[in-house]
Amino acid sequence: MHTLYSLCFWLENTSMGSSIHNSTWMFPLIETAHLFGVVILVGAATVLDLRLMGVAFKDYTVSMVAGRFLPWIWAGFVVQVVTGILLFSSEATKMYGSDVFRVKMLLIAAAGLNALVFHVLAYRSVGTWEKDPVAPLSARFAGTFSILLWFGIVGAGRWIAYS
Numbered sequence: 574m575h576t577l578y579s580l581c582f583w584l585e586n587t588s589m590g591s592s593i594h595n596s597t598w599m600f601p602l603i604e605t606a607h608l609f610g611v612v613i614l615v616g617a618a619t620v621l622d623l624r625l626m627g628v629a630f631k632d633y634t635v636s637m638v639a640g641r642f643l644p645w646i647w648a649g650f651v652v653q654v655v656t657g658i659l660l661f662s663s664e665a666t667k668m669y670g671s672d673v674f675r676v677k678m679l680l681i682a683a684a685g686l687n688a689l690v691f692h693v694l695a696y697r698s699v700g701t702w703e704k705d706p707v708a709p710l711s712a713r714f715a716g717t718f719s720i721l722l723w724f725g726i727v728g729a730g731r732w733i734a735y736s
């Protein structure tokens with residue numbers, strides 16, 4: 574853990590971390606881009622999740638919705654990781670001590686795991702059920718769990734400022 578703290582201390586004192594930390598406009602600007610990334614990522618993921626849950630877009634097949642929205646999910650995720658690392662670098666030692674930040678990272682890992690399990694299990698046989706308005710239980714579960722996880726991730730992200 575001590576090594577991790579040293580790494581955070583080093584990152585915060587790099588020219589990247591300290592310029593963001595000492596600038597009045599850089600942090601808010603990057604945070605705005607981070608929020609725009611939330612819109613792209615969570616917006617696109619929610620469309621796919623609602624289709625999996627059988628709540629919306631039922632006249633489109635699951636693979637059609639996945640094909641259209643997965644590239645946006647990935648694009649949003651890349652924006653989030655890049656802007657997230659920049660924000661983190663400016664306050665790394667504070668984030669090291671933040672339990673809420675740790676919860677947020679765990680929830681992001683859980684969302685990734687949920688997507689991976691869905692792809693390996695339910696999505697493999699998508700050809701047999703994708704036209705059904707209501708998807709199999711495992712797909713409905715993955716969609717519902719995903720929405721709950723994104724809700725938690727956004728909530729934890731917002732909560733960091735007050736913790």
Ligand code: HEM
Pocket residue numbers: 604607608611614615650653654656657658660661664668681726727728730731732733734
């Ligand atoms: C992957 C999906 C992610 C989502 C949905 C997300 C969401 C959010 C939200 C909603 C905020 C609050 C913004 C505000 O208060 O205006 C936030 C802040 C932040 N996020 Fe993320 N985030 C994600 C990924 C990441 C990653 C990968 C990192 C770091 C490696 C990160 C680091 C941060 C930091 C440092 C803050 C600022 C905390 C503060 O001082 O208030 N985020 N995030």
